[in-house]
Amino acid sequence: MGYxxxxxxxxxxxxEHMSADYLPLGLQAPDPFELYNKNKEMVxxxxxxxxxxAQAHLLDDDxxxxxKMFIRNNGLVPENIKPLTWTLTIDGESVRKKKTYTLEELxxxxxxxxxxxxxxxxxxxxxxxxxxxxxxxxxxxxxxxxEWTGVRLRDVLEDAGVKNDAVYIGYHAIDEHLSxxxxxxxxxxxxxxxxxxxxxxxxxxxMNGKDIPLAHGFPLRLVAGGWPASVSGKWINRISIxxxxxxxxxxxxxxxxxxxxxxxxxxxxxxxxxxxxxSMPVKSxxxxxxTGAMLSKGKSLKIRGHAWAGESEVxxxxxxxxxxxxxKSCRLSEPANRLAWQHFDAEIRFPKSxxxxxxxxxxxxxxxxxxxxxxxxxxxxxxxNACHRIAVKIK
Amino acid sequence: MEPTTQSNEExxxxxxxxxxxxxxxxxxxxxxxxxxxxxILRPGFFTEQPSSAIAETEPIDRDLIENGIHVRTGLIxxxxxxxxxxxCTNCHSAKLLTQNRMSADRWNETxxxxxxxxxxWELGSNQEVIVNYLVTNYPPKKKGRRMILSDIxxxxxxx
Numbered sequence: 001m002g003y004x005x006x007x008x009x010x011x012x013x014x015x016e017h018m019s020a021d022y023l024p025l026g027l028q029a030p031d032p033f034e035l036y037n038k039n040k041e042m043v044x045x046x047x048x049x050x051x052x053x054a055q056a057h058l059l060d061d062d063x064x065x066x067x068k069m070f071i072r073n074n075g076l077v078p079e080n081i082k083p084l085t086w087t088l089t090i091d092g093e094s095v096r097k098k099k100t101y102t103l104e105e106l107x108x109x110x111x112x113x114x115x116x117x118x119x120x121x122x123x124x125x126x127x128x129x130x131x132x133x134x135x136x137x138x139x140x141x142x143x144x145x146x147e148w149t150g151v152r153l154r155d156v157l158e159d160a161g162v163k164n165d166a167v168y169i170g171y172h173a174i175d176e177h178l179s180x181x182x183x184x185x186x187x188x189x190x191x192x193x194x195x196x197x198x199x200x201x202x203x204x205x206x207m208n209g210k211d212i213p214l215a216h217g218f219p220l221r222l223v224a225g226g227w228p229a230s231v232s233g234k235w236i237n238r239i240s241i242x243x244x245x246x247x248x249x250x251x252x253x254x255x256x257x258x259x260x261x262x263x264x265x266x267x268x269x270x271x272x273x274x275x276x277x278x279s280m281p282v283k284s285x286x287x288x289x290x291t292g293a294m295l296s297k298g299k300s301l302k303i304r305g306h307a308w309a310g311e312s313e314v315x316x317x318x319x320x321x322x323x324x325x326x327x328k329s330c331r332l333s334e335p336a337n338r339l340a341w342q343h344f345d346a347e348i349r350f351p352k353s354x355x356x357x358x359x360x361x362x363x364x365x366x367x368x369x370x371x372x373x374x375x376x377x378x379x380x381x382x383x384x385n386a387c388h389r390i391a392v393k394i395k
Numbered sequence: 396m397e398p399t400t401q402s403n404e405e406x407x408x409x410x411x412x413x414x415x416x417x418x419x420x421x422x423x424x425x426x427x428x429x430x431x432x433x434x435i436l437r438p439g440f441f442t443e444q445p446s447s448a449i450a451e452t453e454p455i456d457r458d459l460i461e462n463g464i465h466v467r468t469g470l471i472x473x474x475x476x477x478x479x480x481x482x483c484t485n486c487h488s489a490k491l492l493t494q495n496r497m498s499a500d501r502w503n504e505t506x507x508x509x510x511x512x513x514x515x516w517e518l519g520s521n522q523e524v525i526v527n528y529l530v531t532n533y534p535p536k537k538k539g540r541r542m543i544l545s546d547i548x549x550x551x552x553x554x
Contacts, residue, residue, distance in 0.1 A: 048488040130538035134505060137494045178486040179514035291544070293552035301552075357544060373540040391547045 032071075036215040039067045045136045049073040049178060049186075050215070053124075053141035056388065057290035059306065062343060063116060063208065064144035071215050072121050072142060074250065075175040075186025078235050083219040088156075088203070092170070092240030096161025103219055107205065109159070110151035115200045116340035117225030118145045118308040119232055120280050122256050125384025128374055131266045133381025140285060140388060145306065145341040148223045150204030153239075154197045162193070162241055169196045170246030171222050171233035188248025189256065190240075191224055191231050195278070200225055200339050203236070225339030226310040228256055228277050228382075251276070258378040265377035279310030282370055283385040284317065284344070284362040291390035301348045301392065307332065308341040309364035316363040317344040321356050324372050324387075330360075353394040359387045469493065475528030478521050486513065496535040502526045 032050055033040060041058055045051040050073045058068045083103055091098045101109070121142035126133050157169070170190035177184035195201060202223045205212065212218045217234030224231040230250065240246070250256060257274035259267075284307035295301060307314040317330040330346040350356060363369040370387045458477075459466040468480055468489035483492060497505065503526060509515035518525065 044490075045494060046488055046490040048486075128538060128542065130540075131498075132496045132535050132538075134495055134497065134501070136491075177514075181514050184514070289552055290550075292547045292549045294549055295552045386541065389544055391544045393549065 036071065036213065037067055038071075042068070042070075043139075043141065045138070049075060050077060051136045053138055054144070055141055055290075056285050056287055056305075056390070058287075059141065059144070059285060060287040060304070062145075062306075064146050065208065066146075066213050066216070069144040069146060069216065070121065070138075070142045072136070072229065073175070073186075073215075074230075075177050077215060078174050078176065081174075081214070081218060081235070086219050086237070088220060088236060089238045090157065090160040090241065091238065093243040094163040094166035094241040096163060099160040101156070103205065106151055106156065106203065106220075110155045112149060113152060113199070113202060114147060114149040114206075115202065115225070115338075116145055116147050116336045117200060117202075117223055118143065118280075118339060118341045119223070119225060119229040120283070120308070122228030122230060122277055122280070122382045123380065125386065126381035128384055128386065129265075129377060129381040130374075131377075133379065135380060142229075143283075143285070143308075145308070146207050147209070148202055148204040148221075149206035149209070150202035150221075150223070152199065153201045153203050153222065154199075156203060157196065157239075157241060160241075163243070165243045166193050166241050167244055168192050168242045168246045170240045170242055170248045170251075171236050172238035172240070172248070173233050173235040174237055175235050185249045187230060187233070187250045188246070189230050189233065189250055190242070190246040190248065191227060192245075192278075195224055195227065195231075198224075200337065226279055226308075228280060230256055245276070254379045256382070257380075258376075258382055262376045263378070267377075269379055277382055279312070280308075281375070281383055281385040282309040282312065282314060282362050282364040282368055283307070283388075284314070284360045284370065285388050286319075286358060286360050286390050289390070289392075292392075293390075294393040294395060296395050297350070297353045301350070302345060303330075303348060303358060304343065304345040305360060305388075306341040306343055307360075307362035309362065311339070312364040312366060313338075314342050314362045315365050316369075317342075318361045318363075319346055319348070320359045320361070321348060321350065323357065324359060324361075327361065350392075350394045356392045356394065357389045358392060359389050361387050471532045473528060473532050475524040478524045479528050482516075482518060482521060482525060486515075492529065493533060496533055497529070498535060499526050499530050502529055 032044065032047060032052065038052060039058055042052050042054055045053060050071055052071045054068050054070055086103045087100050088106060089098065089100045121138060123135050124138045124142035125140060126135055127137035127139050168190055170188055172185065172188050175186050177186050204221050204223045205219060207213065207216060212221055220236045222233045222236050253271055254274060256277050258277060259269045260273055260275040263269055284305060286303055286305040288304045303319065307317050313335060314332065317332040318327040319330055320327050330344040333343045335342050361370050370385050372387050374384060374386050457467055460472045463472050465472055465476055465480065468484055470476060470479060470489050506518065506522060
């Protein structure tokens with residue numbers, strides 16, 4: 001009892017009535033929904049490490065609010081972050097001169113830019129693969145498009161100086177490994193220089209006009225839209241300019257890599273035959289109505305949602321109410337900027353009463369469309385961009 | 396209607412109202428007396444947090460099983476449960492186990508990966524107990540190339 005009192009920093013009144021194996025509320029894991037301002041309809045996949053996804057209908061906003069953004073953590077959410085003393089160091093084999101910036105220096109020295117950027121977890125849709133793929137069983141909700149404000153990574157890298165032999169950047173962050181081993185990084189990924197140098201690749205310090213929420217990378221996050229969201233490292237304090245492909249945690253083996261050549265479901269693939277995922281594939285979500293809508297015969301149904309295509313852009317959006325036999329066009333908006341998701345809507349009339357599924361199919365600028373069934377199997381179940389389906393009944 | 400009956404009824408109604416007022420006044424008196432007594436006995440009665448609430452909350456029994464489920468972890472109560480709890484829920488929660496449906500071979504590979512890279516200790520003879528528990532209680536499900544839509548919550552769509 002005295003031990004608990006010490007931990008809580010206060011005496012426990014009536015503590016003598018407390019059962020010996022009872023853990024006081026103040027010492028139990030706090031509710032992640034409250035702690036991270038999440039909508040109660042978000043789905044908790046794992047509480048340690050914390051992983052939480054949205055449902056399709058929660059993602060109806062054009063710009064995703066904090067409360068409906070998925071959380072994907074590999075390690076533990078850091079505590080006691082001090083933004084005033086926070087620094088970012090640029091180092092690595094290919095930096096001209098190792099340089100350290102305070103957060104204030106980053107903000108005052110470099111021009112600010114704001115972009116809406118689509119971030120989708122590489123494993124979004126993993127739950128559908130057969131044989132099952134290892135990892136958090138994301139369904140469809142590990143995607144969001146928020147508005148990020150920060151400085152261009154390119155501007156900072158060029159300020160420190162980039163040698164001609166630079167190949168890749170790798171990020172490092174302060175989050176703790178699940179085993180609490182200080183020598184282990186939960187995740188340290190990155191991207192080739194070409195992606196690092198894009199206009200839209202940011203070192204962001206704001207999300208949706210405010211400081212970035214803790215669970216999403218406060219006070220500094222690398223944001224690389226259109227690529228697996230694991231490239232967009234949270235709680236960043238160091239970026240290494242590498243003269244080779246970055247070899248940090250989750251850059252090797254089957255992590256964020258897929259077979260370079262297609263394989264049969266369940267096949268074992270050697271490490272040397274796995275390739276790093278770069279752009280995410282074309283995909284879309286019907287965000288209104290929520291699946292399960294019942295309406296009376298003769299009424300039309302207005303649907304809407306978002307579509308995105310990794311590095312590319314969506315050029316065509318279609319829906320089907322007959323299991324893909326025929327397709328009709330949706331109205332499709334231009335992206336707010338490159339790498340932002342686009343919005344679509346359509347008005348549907350149903351020929352007779354009964355059970356329908358509405359399927360949504362986006363096509364990108366290269367003419368590549370979403371598949372109706374699962375795309376190629378891979379050991380970790382990445383890149384499932386099979387068409388989104390909702391169920392509707394006409395009475 | 397006769398005037399006498401009417402005045403009788405009015406009188407009865409007045410009496411009912413008077414007795415109601417009496418009850419309300421009496422209740423108010425008792426309540427304020429209770430507040431006074433409470434404040435005299437414990438001056439912070441209404442401002443202090445009810446710290447006794449901690450002791451009144453349902454305690455978490457670390458080994459409690461309800462409806463065949465180990466309450467603390469959500470794992471199915473079956474042979475090998477506590478071996479799994481003690482070896483597999485220290486770094487990550489049990490949700491990572493129950494989400495994943497793998498064969499014995501792939502669990503063994505995963506254990507090896509955790510030992511080589513994630514600081515998992517040698518499991519010895521417990522490894523077989525753990526893998527048997529997982530493949531028995533959380534077997535892989537056949538999903539094919541695309542599942543039918545299920546678990547739909549039907550609702551009337553308002554305009």
